[in-house]
Amino acid sequence: MVCAKDEKIEKGRKARIDCTVVASNIHKPLDSVQLFDAVRVIARLLTKARDDFGIKIVLTDHRRRAKKRMIGIQYAKGEKQRIPLYKDLLKVTRKTIGYAIRAEEILARHCSADPLLLGLFGEIKHYGDLARKVYDQTYRRVVQGESVPAGQKVFSIFEDHTDIIIKDRRDTHYGHKICLTGGASNLILNCVILEGNPADTELVETMLDRQNRIYGRYPLKVALDGGFASKDNLVKAKARKIKHVCFSKKRGLKATDMCRSDYVYKKLRQFRAGIESGISWLKRSFGLTRCTWKGFRSFKCYVLASVVAANLLTIARKKLATT
Known part of the structure; x- marks a missing residue:
């Protein structure tokens, strides 16, 4: 991130946050x-x-x-x-x-x-x-x-750190939930590997504060998935002087409560969709679908190595485009 900041590729003033699951290398835990x-x-x-x-x-x-x-x-x-x-x-x-x-x-x-x-x-x-x-x-x-x-429960005697993640009450995954922050440059600005299956609503403060530690300031605009939406999280984000906060699902909130206008909310909602393509790219091109390394420490290293590799390629492409 320091390189991207020095090269003026990513300013960190606009962020989008979403979660996904990386599977452990285990068979079905019967x-x-x-x-x-x-x-x-x-x-x-x-x-x-x-x-x-x-x-x-x-x-x-x-x-x-x-x-x-x-x-x-x-x-x-x-x-x-x-x-x-x-x-x-x-x-x-x-x-x-x-x-x-x-x-x-x-x-x-x-x-x-x-x-x-x-x-x-x-x-x-x-x-x-x-x-x-x-x-x-x-x-x-x-x-x-x-x-x-x-x-x-133990889901694998070989990868005993594995958690069960149930998404949207329909899809069951065995691995770990990770929370990603993306920037306007398509760089992954932050990656948190979680233990257990905490609700998305519990992660907003953590992700925003980590963004502040990385860039020394909070972003001006933040777009988040609908699972993060709550009145309490909106208040916490506004207390950190974030001007525009967009949850992709309103959950009883008004667009004008989150952003200056419906137009800004719509634009941020469209911006948030870009993190979905970034996650898909990480899974398809950098092996983030399933971790093949053994142990929880190696699991973390695998995920972070995939994110770093994707960021290096993104930075290289940005620099080539400007030369």
Whole structure:
């Protein structure tokens, strides 16, 4: 942004804000598949500890049985067929978790002298803890008939940071919500990677204040998606001396309350639509549809790297156009 400001490509006086979702690199988070993943990963790690390091671990490999139950659940025609298969898969998972707990106690006495064994101990503990969470949520849902809140669920033992994002009460995504601020130059001025699924109405202050920290001043005109609209957010934006605030859906607000006139509101509403094309470009050309890197820290790096790459290309195009 400093380069764009120095080159007079982007002044930051006009901004548009919208949110999108970047998916994690996971398969559909079915409970049966996650239970099988837990069994096979823990069994593989325990087998490695026994065969490669000579640790005496009591282990019965249930991977084949778990896979059969998982496939059976997917092809079951109804609850009458599915529940017994789930119960057997839960039994197998419980046994495997028990092997992992006993292995942790044994490895804790041996791993201090071997860094490789210490790393293996950490992996077994990590996946063991996640396996217990998956077992718990599946048992509560399938056996007890309980509705498990999204905040208490694990959607992947490999990408356990993954959130569930339900957009417009119809589309379900697994990944993280990101909030973007675009400028008149088509540069992405700000990018926030969020945890959980906060409502858009909760993000207005954060995005405006971050814009102030980046440019040392608030923009004169701001256009936001309809999900950000509320009387409270309009008051907060006006308190920051933003002259024109446009929500693409009025939500009971009048255009003249947000902007100087209906004409200004209409122009800002058209300007806001440009962030949609910017998001589409990021997804199509810079891989922002799905993050292929592992871990939440890498997820953040992937998203920011995509945004930076898009900004560099935009700046290069602007400079070429002026030469």
